[in-house]
Amino acid sequence: MPAKGVTLASTADVVVAGGGVIGTAIAWRAAAAGLDVILVDPDRGDAASLVAAGMLAPASESLFGEEALLALNQLAASRFAALVTELERAAGQPVGLRREGTLAVAYDTGDQAALARLTAFRRSLGLDAEELDGRSCRELEPFLGPDVRGGCLFAGDWSVDNRRYVAALRQAARAAGVRTVTGWVAAVRVQDGRTAGVRLASGGTDGAIRIDADEIEAGTVVIAAGTASAGIAGLPAPLRGAVRPVKGQLLRLRHPAGLPPVLGRTVRALVRGGDVYLVPRADGEIVLGATSEERGPDRTVTAGAVHDLLHDAMSVLPVVTEMILAETAAGLRPATPDNGPIVGATDTAGLLVATGHYRNGILLSGLTADAVLALLTGQRPAPEWEPFSPGRFATAAVS
Ligand code: GLY
Numbered sequence: 001m002p003a004k005g006v007t008l009a010s011t012a013d014v015v016v017a018g019g020g021v022i023g024t025a026i027a028w029r030a031a032a033a034g035l036d037v038i039l040v041d042p043d044r045g046d047a048a049s050l051v052a053a054g055m056l057a058p059a060s061e062s063l064f065g066e067e068a069l070l071a072l073n074q075l076a077a078s079r080f081a082a083l084v085t086e087l088e089r090a091a092g093q094p095v096g097l098r099r100e101g102t103l104a105v106a107y108d109t110g111d112q113a114a115l116a117r118l119t120a121f122r123r124s125l126g127l128d129a130e131e132l133d134g135r136s137c138r139e140l141e142p143f144l145g146p147d148v149r150g151g152c153l154f155a156g157d158w159s160v161d162n163r164r165y166v167a168a169l170r171q172a173a174r175a176a177g178v179r180t181v182t183g184w185v186a187a188v189r190v191q192d193g194r195t196a197g198v199r200l201a202s203g204g205t206d207g208a209i210r211i212d213a214d215e216i217e218a219g220t221v222v223i224a225a226g227t228a229s230a231g232i233a234g235l236p237a238p239l240r241g242a243v244r245p246v247k248g249q250l251l252r253l254r255h256p257a258g259l260p261p262v263l264g265r266t267v268r269a270l271v272r273g274g275d276v277y278l279v280p281r282a283d284g285e286i287v288l289g290a291t292s293e294e295r296g297p298d299r300t301v302t303a304g305a306v307h308d309l310l311h312d313a314m315s316v317l318p319v320v321t322e323m324i325l326a327e328t329a330a331g332l333r334p335a336t337p338d339n340g341p342i343v344g345a346t347d348t349a350g351l352l353v354a355t356g357h358y359r360n361g362i363l364l365s366g367l368t369a370d371a372v373l374a375l376l377t378g379q380r381p382a383p384e385w386e387p388f389s390p391g392r393f394a395t396a397a398v399s
Helices: 021-032 067-091 109-124 134-140 162-175 226-231 237-242 303-316 318-322 361-376 383-388
Strands: 010-017 037-040 102-106 130-133 150-154 179-181 184-191 194-203 209-223 244-254 266-271 274-280 286-289 324-335 342-345 351-355
Touching: 010 021, 010 184, 010 194, 021 037, 021 162, 021 351, 021 361, 037 209, 067 162, 067 361, 067 383, 102 109, 102 134, 109 150, 109 266, 130 134, 134 150, 162 361, 184 209, 226 237, 226 244, 226 324, 226 351, 244 303, 266 303, 274 303, 286 303, 303 318, 303 324, 342 361, 342 383, 351 361
Parallel strands: 010 037, 010 209, 037 179, 102 266, 209 351
Antiparallel strands: 102 150, 130 150, 184 194, 194 209, 244 286, 244 324, 266 274, 274 286, 342 351
């Protein structure tokens, strides 16, 4: 059965495998630069991009030992406002960028000590981090509960409405002439040592995958399929093995009529050693996340996760109890052994990879598209990308 929307012997300059935030941003940028682009699997974004919260948080998510990732995330954050201006113009729709910053708060003395250690580390790297006592936190966010002991304001950590952002990328890609194929890439076709295109698969029953005869010819293929990248034949085996799913469950809390907005900015809370975040939208909705679970491709929502997220959120923001539990969801972050993305060329001419964005897919989407466009047009990506080449995982790949 041919995949919908594609005929045998379709051809393009570039095939992008994966229609989440990364693949769609790449397709948009490449088409806007004049390349003929086919995007396969335009719906793949539901695995991660549509489940995300949209935090643009290089400072408040930075961790010990991840300085190279921080530099990359900071570069992406510094370009995000300009990207949004361009995207909103191209798509003709808003993406809900919010610039109010992020307030990290601590619940008990252990949480306060942990936050103080992280804040000292972040300040040692020159990050903008303003320490606050509990009262100052409540002045900024009056609905915070009396048990919040203190916190830290990261003024440069913004957020975007991830669903509006992905919708705008899709619209901009369409407007730029990207063709989309529903289905997914089963294999990269290689002839005489270089990329010749892709072979498409279509779904069988009970999760079995049936390979169709359909193929798309293209001299360049970009694998940007998140956790599904690992299932694409033709990608070097070490790279396939480097991407694993890390499950994240999150909730959407709708604002009841008559209640004023309960948050003015993103709040991240350390609560009894656990980490929870609350990201407000313009209409008062709050995205509450997220678990971090090593459970393979499982996307079920569990009672325990819903309980823990709500319990921790109510510990710091008691008014959550009044809100409507509008949605529960589970997504799969594409994680790598060093928590960094994998972006660059492989040793198969014409085969590029852009996956493994783990916790930073929304933030890094525009910067990744810039890097891939640079590679497609014979330029060098920004130097911050050097530690994140495929070569670090695959002896068979080159940077
Ligand atoms: N960046 C948020 C998360 O991974 O849950």
